[in-house]
Amino acid sequence: xxxxxxxYFIPHGGGPWHVMDGNNRFGGWSDLRAFLESVKGExxxxxKAILAVTAHWDDVDTVTLSTAEKPGMYYDYYGFxxxxxxxxxxxxxxxxxxxxxxxxLAEAGIPTETDAERGYDHGTFVPLMVAFPDADIPVIQxxxxxxxxxxxxxxxxxxLAPLRDEGILIVGSGLSYHNMRMFGSTDxxxxxxxxxxxxxxxxxxxxxxxxxxxxxxxxxxxxxxxxACHFPTPEHFLPxxxxxxxxxxxxxHQVFKGIVVEKPYSGYRWG
Numbered sequence: 063x064x065x066x067x068x069x070y071f072i073p074h075g076g077g078p079w080h081v082m083d084g085n086n087r088f089g090g091w092s093d094l095r096a097f098l099e100s101v102k103g104e105x106x107x108x109x110k111a112i113l114a115v116t117a118h119w120d121d122v123d124t125v126t127l128s129t130a131e132k133p134g135m136y137y138d139y140y141g142f143x144x145x146x147x148x149x150x151x152x153x154x155x156x157x158x159x160x161x162x163x164x165x166x167l168a169e170a171g172i173p174t175e176t177d178a179e180r181g182y183d184h185g186t187f188v189p190l191m192v193a194f195p196d197a198d199i200p201v202i203q204x205x206x207x208x209x210x211x212x213x214x215x216x217x218x219x220x221x222l223a224p225l226r227d228e229g230i231l232i233v234g235s236g237l238s239y240h241n242m243r244m245f246g247s248t249d250x251x252x253x254x255x256x257x258x259x260x261x262x263x264x265x266x267x268x269x270x271x272x273x274x275x276x277x278x279x280x281x282x283x284x285x286x287x288x289x290a291c292h293f294p295t296p297e298h299f300l301p302x303x304x305x306x307x308x309x310x311x312x313x314x315h316q317v318f319k320g321i322v323v324e325k326p327y328s329g330y331r332w333g
Contacts, residue, residue, distance in 0.1 A: 219307020
């Protein structure tokens with residue numbers, strides 16, 4: 063019998079920061095490395111597989127799962143040094159588990175598609191290379207849906223929750239702060255909005271009232287600080303919804319808080 067795995071929402075940082083030797087254009091990711099390196103040791107046992115829900119697969123109308131046995135690499139970033147396009151993360155795929163996930167979602171009335179060609183994007187391979195460097199745990203990469211509907215993605219996570227009892231680690235990979243125009247800014251007003259949004263997120267995800275949490279997440283875009291922290295599009299926040307849904311009625315816990323150019327970004331765990 064497998065031990066129940068937790069759920070994580072993890073920040074994946076900016077581009078291929080993990081191989082930039084401190085020369086990333088924004089900096090501020092060294093504390094993220096320490097957090098990601100700690101994740102493996104916090105698990106109850108070695109996961110049977112990792113289901114990685116990535117913000118960087120957001121161009122599909124239907125939730126899609128990778129089914130390649132040996133996924134390649136998808137370098138979905140631009141303008142970085144040549145060596146960052148030679149990264150390899152050879153973790154095996156798990157088409158059999160992907161099929162099992164599809165059946166589970168079908169029972170919840172959620173249609174899915176498969177993609178046997180897509181490789182690991184940097185929302186998947188960057189954090190997993192740091193957290194699980196041996197690349198020996200099978201990974202199923204999952205998209206979000208391009209309508210970015212919060213309520214749907216909460217329900218998606220809830221439908222995935224039984225996988226935890228089967229020893230499958232669910233990881234939502236995104237960023238709680240992702241304003242591409244203001245990443246490098248130290249404008250005091252914007253920094254204040256980023257801090258206010260991070261506080262709001264912590265209060266929301268750590269709420270023991272699941273209905274209240276779901277309602278706050280479903281209407282997160284009404285929060286003006288949310289709009290300030292996610293520009294031009296909010297896809298990096300949707301994995302939060304999936305992770306919170308998979309967490310069920312258990313309150314989340316902020317297990318990481320970092321700073322990038324004076325603005326906080328966070329990671330959470332359920333279970």
